[in-house]
Amino acid sequence: MSHELEEQEAIGRRIKRRRLALGMPQADLGAAIGKTQGWVSKVEGGRIELDRTGLINAIASALHCHPNDLIGRPYTGTVEENQWQTSASSILRELRRYDLTPVFDGTPRPSADLWQETVRLYRLRDAAANTAIIRSLPDLFREARTLAEVSAGREREEAFAVYAVLCKFAHTAGHALGHAELIAMSCERAVWSAQLSGDPLMPSVANWMRVWDMWATADWEDAVTLSDRALEVVQDAYDRGDPLALRVWGSGQLRAAVSAARAGRMEETEDRIRHAREAGARLDAYTGPQPFDRYSLNFSSGNVQIHAISVALEMHDQTTAIRLERRSEPGQIDGLPNSRRGHHHMDMARAWMWDGNREKALAQLRKAEGLAPQLIRNHPIARATLRQIVYAERESTREQLRGMSNRFHLDDQELFR
Known part of the structure; x- marks a missing residue:
């Protein structure tokens, strides 16, 4: 074998x-x-x-x-590790019956309380605790949908906005855990609920989610087109300097950058990163009251830095990725949540592996696992990088032993076949 x-x-x-x-x-x-x-x-x-x-x-x-x-x-794990799939099935049931009378015992809490629940989900997402997110969502979906059913006016719109953001959490966790049906359906319902939310930026966030799904079918051109549609929605608010619009617009540019990189369009990729960097600088310079980050997009200058490195690797350019890493501001990257930092160190492991430095590659992969173990252990790129390190170590050891065997005049060279 x-x-x-x-x-x-x-x-x-x-x-x-x-x-x-x-x-x-x-x-x-x-x-x-x-x-x-x-x-x-x-x-x-x-x-x-x-x-x-x-x-x-x-x-x-x-x-x-x-x-x-x-x-x-x-991926299949232990019985305990697989329990999230039961909750995922419950989420899918709620998403399928989105336009039917919700089944919820008791009186739903006001939207302000439900928004506080999204803060807790935000923390879980930043910690890459995706199974915990999935387990939390079924009851929250029922409660938000019930609130929309029994409310009117602004409170009803806010209930749909909460529902849309819950779809976003289901979508992100679904991607991390590899549940294709949950990914697709949560995105569809996000688009539906965003239109009913009365939030002028929420439809752009829903299209931002759709871009991610287009990557699965390698529809890079459509992904760029949809990114631009999402950016159009928020352009006026971005020009005014609205802090939430800065986050949404910058995040949209990063999605477009990844799409362009995968399409092999280097000039456009660099242009998109430049736009995102400008949005990050404007957000850093903003001195007004900080609004509640209801979209949980986590956009920042540090996020732009790690995306610039990531898209360089999408174009198989580890030299640029390593150079950008050396020039980056550590404080900005260190301020990112564990999930983003873990993904970044996974990228750097790949860059160093391609550059022929297995020691640094392994050190970066260990950092990634320490920051976001669930995310990294289940990520196909992290697993592929670890396999490459193992193969290279085996080959290196094999060649060293072959040389020693020759010096020792061993006859049993079948060991190396």
Whole structure:
């Protein structure tokens, strides 16, 4: 048996199984994603790592399936670790019956109290505690929908705004845990409830969520177009310097930057990052009263910094990523929540691995796991990076031992085959 890890072979087998089910030759799959037939053969045999999200999504799109079908998500764990899926089913039930009379015992709390519940979810999300978010959501969905049913005027609109933000939390956790149906349905309901919320920025946030979903099918051009539509909605408020609009507009530019990077449009990617950086600077300079961050977008100059590094890696440019990391302001990145910092260190692990520095790659991956263990252990890029480190260490050790064996005049060279 070859030295490749079983999971990577499984990913290759999934790609091969799907390709054969479609009657698609390896050369056709390669042509669809700009690769050779030999490259596809190596992927299917577990000899090449899929260490870029955009690449995984492009393969899935060419095979007409969801990326989760290829990487085996949601991952199965212990009985206790799998309990979140029961709550996810309850959320899906609530989302399916969105326009029916809600079933809720008692009197729903006012919207101000429900907004405070989103603050708690915000903290859980920043800690990458996605299963805890999923477990909290079913009752909150029922309560918010009930409040919308029994209220009128502004309170009814606020109930729908809360419902939309709950959809956003379900959407984010669904992505982290790999639940495709929850991702799709929570996004659809966010769009619906945003229109009923009376909040002028909420539809833009809902479209920001849709952009993420378009990445799954490698629809990079549509993702950029939708980002621009979301940006149009908030442009006037952004120009006025509204702090919430600054967050929404900056976040939209970052989504557009990732989409452009995956489309291979370097100039546009840099332009989008520049716009986001300007929004971050304006937000840093804002001295007025700080409004409640009801959208929980977590946009900041530090977030722009880590996105600039991330999009460089999307274009397979680790040199730029490492240079940007060295020039970044540590205080801004250190001020980010654990989930964002964990993702950033995972990116830097990949950058150092591509640059040939396994020691630094492993150190960055350890930092990432320490900050956001659930997120990193389940992330396909982190897992691919760790496999690359393992493979490289094995090969390095193998070559060192081969040299020693030659010096010791050992005859049993079968050890190295």
